[in-house]
Amino acid sequence: MKEPFHLEKTEKEIILLEKLNELSELHFNACEAYSKMIKKSEQEIIAKSIIDVPFLPVQLFKSMELKSIPDEEVVKVLTSSGTSGQTVSKIYLDKNTAISQTKALVSLMKPVLGEKRLPMIILDTKSVLKNRKSFSARGAGIIGFSNFGRKHFYALNDDMTLDYDGLKKFMDEFGHQKILMFGFTFMIWKYVFKKLKEQRIKLDFNNAILIHGGGWKKLSDEAIDSLSFNQQIKEQLGISEIHNYYGMVEQVGSIFIECKEGYLHSPSYADVIIRDPISFENVRNGVLGLIQVVSELPRSYPGHSLLTEDLGTIIGEDNCKCGWKGKYFTVLGRIPKAEIRGCSDTFQEGE
Structure with missing residues (x-):
């Protein structure tokens, strides 16, 4: 493209x-x-x-x-995110549509991330890809954006706690260069930002680009908008560049x-x-x-x-x-x- x-x-x-x-x-x-x-x-x-x-x-x-x-x-078959008991959307992809959507996403992210794959921190748990029931917008998003990274590190344990030791090891190896961080807005807020703030831990990801999206309704209930999210994330994690995105599983690839x-x-x-x-x-x-x-x-x-x-x-x-x-x-x-x-x-x- x-x-x-x-x-x-x-x-x-x-x-x-x-x-x-x-x-x-x-x-x-x-x-x-x-x-x-x-x-x-x-x-x-x-x-x-x-x-x-x-x-x-x-x-x-x-x-x-x-x-x-x-x-x-x-x-x-992709499904939309939904809490237990909610009806979810089902989106049916053939080979050509899946390929087109992947190519479009790659084209879209080049102005932000450049040509090279970056060391990548996924602010989620790897188990979300193993459980087929949860392979929805969340799983599809992780798979899609993983294409822009290398040496993928999942920062959350299966119990949704932060893997500090693994994170430190990753940063010791790659922290001196530009890295990519990806996650879903509400997940980052609840399981990363809030936990670090409660424990009064500040991390320095000055070389990181954070791409995030989804879950804004839950954050708006807490009176958190995009501006305040960015300010607080930058303060707690030291991230230099943050990009929100808007999209949905019903038109995946068109973000x-x-x-x-x-x-x-x-x-x-x-x-x-x-x-x-x-x-x-x-x-x-x-x-x-x-x-x-x-x-x-x-x-x-x-x-x-x-x-x-x-x-x-x-x-x-x-x-x-x-x-x-x-x-x-x-x-x-x-x-x-x-x-x-x-x-x-x-x-x-x-x-």
């Missing part, structure tokens, strides 16, 4: 719209459930603009089996990475749209609304245009001080009770 943040608005819309229309037609013909829902909702299958590309509410993946490939072509100015950016192969929570009409920049994500990557399932349960605001496009092109935006959090009625009900009736 080419550079992920080089396309300006006009060129990007032409290229991306063509690919999104191709996917809409592909899924309309290959996925019966998708076809029925599009007909029921009376959306045009070929859109004249990205805003008009037919979308599905993301929570449909929790109640329906949506795929555009025969069962024998499924090579991987939106935080730039040095603190904004999330849409890459050339994906985009964001903000819609009014009641009317679902597109709103102007600066207005808070529901986040819709579109991506050219999902070919094995109809996940190329999804209305999420998250609230966000587009700040601008092509003019961020960081130099990256594309829309840049912020995410406030999930809508209360996270249920998009009306739109979702229409799709369910059409099944």
Whole structure:
């Protein structure tokens, strides 16, 4: 893939719209459930603009089996994160979709991490990859980002305690050079930051780049936003560079990475749209609304245009001080009770 943040608005819309229309037609013909829902909702299958590309509410993946490939072509099934008893999304990948998503992630992270693989600390437990029930967004994230590292060290023991001895050994060997740290936001906060703070232990990861995402709802309950998270993590761990990212298992590979100015950016192969929570009409920049994500990557399932349960605001496009092109935006959090009625009900009736 080419550079992920080089396309300006006009060129990007032409290229991306063509690919999104191709996917809409592909899924309309290959996925019966998708076809029925599009007909029921009376959306045009070929859109004249990205805003008009037919979308599905993301929570449909929790109640329906949506795929555009025969069962024998499924090579991987990903599930969304969820607490015990919750229904999870199931996302079906074929070989080509899985490869495309991996390539896209590699392209996306190059501007942040460079070309070389870095010694890597995973702020999680290795057992999350052994338990198939927990091989969800968390496990998929670890596998995906592990591609950017080498000499992988899992910093948490199976009981979620920090492996101080192993961490010290790793830092003695690699601490003098740039290292990559990866983890899920809430996991880092609860099992690393809080534990170190309770024990009054400060660590020095001055050469580290931390990539993290997910779990913001739990942190917002503690009144912790991205700015305060970064400040406290830097103070406790001494990390020099921190990048949050926004993404979901329903569109894995299409993640939106935080730039040095603190904004999330849409890459050339994906985009964001903000819609009014009641009317679902597109709103102007600066207005808070529901986040819709579109991506050219999902070919094995109809996940190329999804209305999420998250609230966000587009700040601008092509003019961020960081130099990256594309829309840049912020995410406030999930809508209360996270249920998009009306739109979702229409799709369910059409099944």
